[in-house]
Amino acid sequence: MNDEPQAERYTPAPVIETISDWIGERVVPADFPTTKIRFRNDTAAAEVGLAELKDAQWERHFGRFEPLDDNLSAPLALKYHGHQFRVYNPEIGDGRGFLFAQLRGTDGRVLDLGTKGSGTTPYSRSGDGRLTLKGAVREILATEMLEALGCNTSRTFSVIETGEQLERNDEPSPTRSAVMVRLSHSHVRIGSFQRLLSHEEAGRMEELVSYCLEQYPGPPPPEDAPGRTEPAVILMHQVVERLADLAASYMVAGFVHGVLNTDNMNVTGESFDYGPWRWLPRWDSSFTAAYFDHGGLYAFGRQPEALQWNCGQFAVALRLLAETEPLVAALERFGPLYTESVARRWCWRLGVRSRGIEADAALVAACEKAMRDTGTQPDTFFFSHRGGRGADDELAEVLHQYEPVADARSHPYWQDDTPQSMLIEEVEAIWSAIDERDDWQPLHDKVAAVRRMGEAHGLPPRPAGHV
Template sequence: MTDPESLPDYRPDPAILPLADWLADPVSPADFPETILRFRNDRAARTVGLVGLDDGQWVAHFGRFDPLPENLPRPLALRYHGHQFRVYNHELGDGRGFLHAQLRDDRQRLLDLGTKGSGQTPWSRQGDGRLTLKGAVREVLATEMLEALGVYTSRTFSIVETGEELWRGDEPSPTRSAVLTRLSHGHIRIGTFQRLALLEERAAMEQLVEYCLARFPGPENAFDGPGADHPAAILMNQVVERLADLAASYMVAGFVHGVLNTDNMNVTGESFDYGPWRFLPRWDASFTAAYFDHSGLYAFGRQPEALHWNCAQLAIALRTLCPSEPLVAALERFGPLYERFLAKRWCWRLGVEPRGDDRDTRLVATCERVLQESGVAPDRFFHTHRGGRNASGELAEALRPYTVTEDDHPYWREAEPQSMLIDEVEAIWTPIAEDDDWTPLWSKIERLRRVGEAHGTPPTPAGH
């Protein structure tokens, strides 16, 4: 076991333990035949005091899942329900993952270390509880790209290859396996509240609301009115604000999550759990990521609608504790908040200072028209017109009132922007699959982190 004295900046805080009896099930990790370290996110590890682990200790904690010092004694598979493509499912829960540890970061925020592919749990149903190595590689690429583009996302903390052969219907099999650890600002889902509401567990619901307000603090006086000071209404306002911002960040990034079910909605507003994701090759509201999304429910342009609908499901669940009026009032804030956050984030990516008025909305509309008419990829559009450069016609006119953000990063002088289209994902995976060559992946991660440096500090996520 790791000596806590060897990790002076490590701050364990297993705050979820008082809720564990009704929120989770203690489980054991799978006993993998191999544990080969493939990726460790030292940048993220530095923020939570774990960068001092050597590779052997890292694999012990994130491949075999030995407990971290003074942390959760056993992993916890969380219980929740959820709407999956708007069909309610009460048989959900952590089926191939668990909560491994909780700890404070260098800003004193409570963070979770959760897993994907760590073995079967009581909620696995017919699944094997495993993750393909390709799925893990895709997740690190998604999180690194999203973080670079200012999206409030979980971070891929670790990938350990596990030596098993997996059979999957949607990729060539047998295929290699892995266990992934993510660093997230909590794992409480809208579906967690839905489960408690269905089971009529009012006391647990009150405890969970209190936990979220204490552990994920945010603005408390979002609106005035009857019931506005009720804890459930305060939480509802926070979640609406956060998810409106998340929807805006997806659109500005040109990102399609693919599976925006209520069990994939973190009440912190943090994006996580990346399966069939895609980035846009061109600006297309109907573009879908999941081959099984036959109706286009979670198409690119419908993502704000999807997150608003999910907020409504939280409001329905919180009716267990709170009158409807303040919950509905909170829900009605979603649209205006989304428009405001969209404009703010759009200006940030474009490299201009937002004006804070209708001109921002008109700028976004003009850019969208240019994107649609030109067919240019969003990444290229923002790179070409960073700081208002190379603009002509109506775009130049829309940009005229704006002050350019100071930015002389060499990335903006490169001929080609970084992107993460599906062809490049496959090109990065192929040398891993065929020759165990990880160089293209490491190189891409390095380039994506330069993208983040070039953009600078993103707008603060709403409610944080």
Template sequence: MRAEPQAAPCIPDPVILDLAPWLADPVHPAPFPAAELRFRNRRWDGSVGLDGLDDSQWVEHFARFAPLPGNLPQPLALRYHGHQFRVYNPELGDGRGFLFAQLRDGHGRLLDLGTKGSGQTPWSRDGDGRLTLKGAVREILATEMLEALGVNTSKTFSVIETGEELFRQDEPSPARSAVLVRLSHGHIRIGTFQRLVYLDEPEHMAALVAYCLAQYPGNQPPDDAPGRDEPAVILMHQVVERLALLAAQWAVAGFVHGVLNTDNMNITGESFDYGPWRWLPRWDPAFTAAYFDHGGLYSFGRQAEALYWNCGQLAVALRSLAEAPPLIAALERFGPLYQQALARQFVWRLGLEPRGQDADAALLAFGERQMREEQLSPDTFFFRHRGGGGLGAGALGQHCPVPSDHPIWAEPAPPSLVIEEVERIWSAIAERDDWAELEQALTAIRRLGEALGPPPVTLC
């Protein structure tokens, strides 16, 4: 989701109910002891007609989870499986979240409101179903920065502090708690398809494919693609296009997601489910975000490989509906699509017009070499070559001057979310309950998005 938000009426459309008997479990939200509104996305609440809610109504819907009029009568925890670090796990599902509502935006696109930290479900296993406030703040920052940098991402829609003490092994405890609501086009994962083939439910698989094609329309396969009229093949092409683009967008953003399991892969191509993410402090393909990723499976330089592998698992699942050769033909498009999107996204972040695939690819190669040799972060590299900090356009500018047409490029440094900056913002909240640092960071990030303008391609 990267198109600018536009005001729209509230149009409930809980179409997931047709699939819910075999796709989800009705659940109850946790009864939180407190509800203090900490973040409300004023950029996006009007896009689904919810900007008219006052704060007390907002809390009633997004902390107490009173149903929205005409929407889901009860939240739904979605069922799915997935490969976790390439090991198949059939014991997955929404363990601390649920689908709360579905609405149409002003363009008629389906949007989901899903939660994180809303309580236990049948899929919680040994988890408490909760979210730390720090995790919620990190998700606000990640989604806002990715949106600014032209990445298809879910939006953090609401964060409400819930007054519980949580105990975690990977951060100081007791930790403050929160419930988060995200806005995205959908929550159907590659792991959703994997579950259906695991359970041998081809009729449900066909119904899910039809649902995805109807609700998340995309490009038709190339004219010469084998099986291009088969629904499963069409979906495979669309998911390959979307995830190749997402991998390219992450690369140019200098973003490391951290956990690229198939249950974390949305077939809409939206980045979501933010856990141990990081931004690169310098250009380093081996950089990892998750402390438990000992082998670097999901390192920065292997993210495209991971998304390609995940697309391969979708192809395996769709074999219950289509022959292998058309699905393999779709999968083989991933590499070229990724390279094209990578060059296109790189040139966009520089503020240049495309000059043709070969010229753009050469510019990309030059930029990667410069970042590697000078140990630059992508943030610093792109900022410098837009004239940031009064440094001029640098070596790249000798070949292609970049206009500095926004005051942000005259500032001393770009907005950045390297780990030290994230911890500084969180420390102000944790130690003094001071939210001003977060607000200032979000203002700077949104100004960066304004300066960069719309990205070259969105598929959602």
């Protein structure tokens, strides 16, 4: 790729090479019949110096996985274990994806390019290592909507259709295939640490803790935290802070991930791996996204519990390096941090100034009650009440105490007739246009509309522990 044009700030940073001999296995990408670009995120590409790639170059790198200059010489499928619906599974790992490259963004932080649907690996088990085109389209929509609503999420970087016909038992088959590339800060998961605990590899866990603290720095633990200078304890505090905020972001967005297993939790607190996700049609804590979640383990209202439980499993793994007391002390911060983050994000989405945690908690409760009582769809509720407008009855008594932020309704989006949402009916309609007529315009239009909504909201509030 030496003769290919790239933005000046393309900066390869294959830092995982320092632990690559044990964190994963080198693999060979699938050789697809065809490669046809269906989505390229040039906004994200510009942030890592790759927006200048021509389409043919893009296909070679993100469809054929020709290495980027001075980057990983071969893809790396990562090893990990995990609790899947709270049942421990040591037989997992990157089964249809791999880490393709690492590079620095415009802010100097390391970013990963990881794949989904790129072929079989030693951890594929009985899977074919492929991704349906519909699954890729759904991930585009999920990540764009989450980013616009201020959630810390992986970003869909590329989708390339690959010309295979796939058989799936949970959707009409045969169906079209694709390979997707995600951009995120880390592919190191809670399950990565669980695997090292299972093998009692304390030395490698120390290496992994050091890697995470160096590559994904955050603030130190509170001054009164026990063991606050120990690396494992520092990382525990940071992960708790990040996942508490992630849980809050889901709730304020009205989003249901559907599969919050420990292998789907990374140490940077970024949401990723979107399967049976949904946005709420109404405010309902029992709403589930996955048809196979019969007990409602990952229902909308149980998501904070799920992420806290996952943090608990992280603490169990880190017991290989640290004493119980300081890890439990970090874990006990989850609840208060979550409450603070919900209040902070709720005020942000409403476009009003915080009045302190107690007042903000009362505001959240009043808004939730109003949505339950009226059946108002959450996106419509936040849109209608932006800047404190539109409230009546009990909610008005609370909301009218709040001052709108200066630019709460300055963006033209807030004068639209209806807000953007991502309900399943529209998602299916967008897919049907592609599936039946190969019409990609509804998808492109939706992405543009959602990004406009993100501009209207502005940057979300971030806790100190975020990378």
